[in-house]
Amino acid sequence: MTATASAARRGLSDLAIRNVFIIPTLVFLILINIFPLFYSLILSFADYSAVSGKPPDWIGIRNYRELLHDPHVWESFYITLKYVIISVAGQLVVGFGVALLLNRDIPGKGTITTLLLVPMMMSMAIVGLFWKLLYSPSWGIINYLLGLKNFVWISNPDVALLAIAITDIWMWSPFVMLLSLAGLSAIPQHLYEAAAIDRASRWFTFRRITLPLVTPLLLIAVIFRTMEAFKTFDLAFIMTGGGPGTATELIAIKLYNMAFPQWQTGKSCALAYILLIMIIGISNIYIKYLNKAKER
Amino acid sequence: MAAVESNRSRFFNKFAIVVVLILMVIYLIPLYWIGSTAFKPRSAATTVPPTVIFKPEVTPFIKLFTKRVQLRKAVSKEKYEKAKWYEKSVYDGGERIIANSPFLNRLINSIVIAGISTFLALTFGTFTAYGFSRFKVKGENDWLFFILSTRMLPPVVVAIPIFLMFRNIGLVDTHLGLILLYMALNLSFCVWLMKGFIDEIPIEYEEAALVDGYTRFEAFWKIVLPQSATGIAATAVFSFITAWNEYAFALMMTNRKAQTAPPFIPSQLGSGMIDWTTIAAGTFIFLFPVAIFTFLLRKHLLRGVTFGAIRK
Numbered sequence: 261m262t263a264t265a266s267a268a269r270r271g272l273s274d275l276a277i278r279n280v281f282i283i284p285t286l287v288f289l290i291l292i293n294i295f296p297l298f299y300s301l302i303l304s305f306a307d308y309s310a311v312s313g314k315p316p317d318w319i320g321i322r323n324y325r326e327l328l329h330d331p332h333v334w335e336s337f338y339i340t341l342k343y344v345i346i347s348v349a350g351q352l353v354v355g356f357g358v359a360l361l362l363n364r365d366i367p368g369k370g371t372i373t374t375l376l377l378v379p380m381m382m383s384m385a386i387v388g389l390f391w392k393l394l395y396s397p398s399w400g401i402i403n404y405l406l407g408l409k410n411f412v413w414i415s416n417p418d419v420a421l422l423a424i425a426i427t428d429i430w431m432w433s434p435f436v437m438l439l440s441l442a443g444l445s446a447i448p449q450h451l452y453e454a455a456a457i458d459r460a461s462r463w464f465t466f467r468r469i470t471l472p473l474v475t476p477l478l479l480i481a482v483i484f485r486t487m488e489a490f491k492t493f494d495l496a497f498i499m500t501g502g503g504p505g506t507a508t509e510l511i512a513i514k515l516y517n518m519a520f521p522q523w524q525t526g527k528s529c530a531l532a533y534i535l536l537i538m539i540i541g542i543s544n545i546y547i548k549y550l551n552k553a554k555e556r
Numbered sequence: 557m558a559a560v561e562s563n564r565s566r567f568f569n570k571f572a573i574v575v576v577l578i579l580m581v582i583y584l585i586p587l588y589w590i591g592s593t594a595f596k597p598r599s600a601a602t603t604v605p606p607t608v609i610f611k612p613e614v615t616p617f618i619k620l621f622t623k624r625v626q627l628r629k630a631v632s633k634e635k636y637e638k639a640k641w642y643e644k645s646v647y648d649g650g651e652r653i654i655a656n657s658p659f660l661n662r663l664i665n666s667i668v669i670a671g672i673s674t675f676l677a678l679t680f681g682t683f684t685a686y687g688f689s690r691f692k693v694k695g696e697n698d699w700l701f702f703i704l705s706t707r708m709l710p711p712v713v714v715a716i717p718i719f720l721m722f723r724n725i726g727l728v729d730t731h732l733g734l735i736l737l738y739m740a741l742n743l744s745f746c747v748w749l750m751k752g753f754i755d756e757i758p759i760e761y762e763e764a765a766l767v768d769g770y771t772r773f774e775a776f777w778k779i780v781l782p783q784s785a786t787g788i789a790a791t792a793v794f795s796f797i798t799a800w801n802e803y804a805f806a807l808m809m810t811n812r813k814a815q816t817a818p819p820f821i822p823s824q825l826g827s828g829m830i831d832w833t834t835i836a837a838g839t840f841i842f843l844f845p846v847a848i849f850t851f852l853l854r855k856h857l858l859r860g861v862t863f864g865a866i867r868k
Binding site: 271272274275277278280281282284285286288289292293294296297299300303336358359361362364365366370372373374375376377378379380381382383384385386389391392394396398399404405431435438439442477480484487491493494497498512515516519520526528529532535536539540544546547550551553 | 575593712714803804820832839849
């Protein structure tokens with residue numbers, strides 16, 4: 261106590277240090293994140309286009325009403341939901357499956373794991389770009405390896421969404437794998453030994469020991485990927501731009517089209533707010549689980 | 557019984573190893589393909605069946621950095637002889653170089669913007685992380701939650717009002733504009749990750765230093781910072797990669813002067829005949845550093861992707 265007190269006399273007091281260290285960050289984040297959000301909340305009640313030069317025309321909640329009655333918006337939400345389910349389920353199966361396979365003594369395990377993690381660190385836009393090359397119908401490597409002659413992926417409304425999801429699965433399964441491996445390696449070995457003594461079957465051991473103990477980390481992986489898949493913009497925008505037609509018009513792309521090429525500023529602010537509320541909901545759940553994992 | 561069981565599990569182990577190796581090969585095919593296409597002659601890039609064996613050349617990279625026009629007639633032998641090696645390889649493709657392409661400029665933009673924003677985010681982030689780690693802050697968890705939640709916002713959602721604000725103050729298509737946005741993006745990440753690293757440094761070190769007559773700031777500067785050097789390095793690399801990879805803000809906020817590489821490379825697709833070797837070359841240059849960084853970071857990846865919540 262005396263040490264702190266005398267230190268305070270010589271330099272800045274702890275309280276001052278704390279404020280100097282923390283406040284600039286908070287102010288900056290509020291200025292660049294929260295302030296714009298207030299701005300767009302206000303604009304969401306206006307009929308306004310940022311390029312028209314006309315002042316905003318205040319129309320109350322009409323933007324919101326119109327959006328919620330717009331079948332195209334609902335279609336976008338439906339496409340997004342489909343995309344989230346395919347891509348997250350795919351990542352969960354591949355990622356957890358590979359983690360189970362990797363969870364043993366394998367020569368060069370570290371190198372293998374790191375190699376698998378490389379795609380995850382790459383730019384989604386650039387990954388999307390080169391997967392377009394892989395998906396090329398006539399000379400793409402995917403059709404060649406799978407023996408699909410001239411099968412159309414990207415420009416085919418039936419499979420374009422799946423094609424994007426496959427790329428996403430390729431990129432992000434390693435993320436699920438990484439978290440699963442962390443969970444698996446934390447399971448105490450003596451539990452398995454006890455199960456072996458009791459002659460528990462492989463399946464029983466998996467269901468009663470492995471699964472319950474990795475679930476917390478798997479849950480974090482799934483919620484995080486759900487949130488990211490829900491927000492997907494880069495990958496789909498580069499690969500299909502929302503097309504063909506509106507087959508892959510995810511909600512983020514719909515919002516982008518409304519806000520920038522079409523310049524429906526007021527209405528897009530309203531849609532942004534609807535999205536924002538959904539994201540806040542999911543991220544609340546996510547951060548809650550992160551904190552839980554931290555306490556363990 | 558035990559022997560049978562262990563035989564079975566030995567078999568299972570071998571089986572798992574084989575499956576993992578096969579999966580890894582499948583996983584690496586796309587990466588191999590992009591790397592090899594970047595060195596292919598244009599005619600070999602789009603063949604059926606795909607060309608696997610070819611004489612590697614750097615023409616795609618030369619094309620990436622230059623603007624070219626079609627040759628109307630073949631170059632005279634004399635001129636060809638005098639040309640530099642990179643000009644020759646372009647002549648061989650029936651084109652000539654007229655100017656530099658903006659690619660180098662976009663790459664420099666990427667490096668400058670990612671570098672400065674990382675430095676700023678890391679500086680502020682480390683201070684803030686120390687503040688939260690060592691002092692009592694009223695509503696600490698709420699503030700930390702707020703900081704993290706700013707990271708969860710989809711770029712498209714924030715971009716609309718920010719674009720309007722930037723337009724008013726003249727920050728659209730400027731380096732400063734993107735630096736501020738990327739700094740915000742990385743700041744929350746730096747705070748969370750650095751807080752994890754600083755939490756691990758025993759508080760006794762600082763207390764001892766304070767007893768020895770250090771001021772609080774000196775204790776932070778001379779004890780805590782050197783102790784968290786690894787953490788700072790890992791956080792810096794993560795932040796740099798995030799800013800380097802960012803696409804959505806760059807697409808919406810820049811178009812020429814301050815444009816970074818991610819929106820530029822796809823724009824090269826353009827219309828007409830697509831030269832995939834050039835695009836592959838751009839992709840290769842852009843992704844290669846990230847692959848290297850991933851290897852350097854491998855011990856901290858888990859921590860990085862969970863905002864420091866899970867440590868190992």
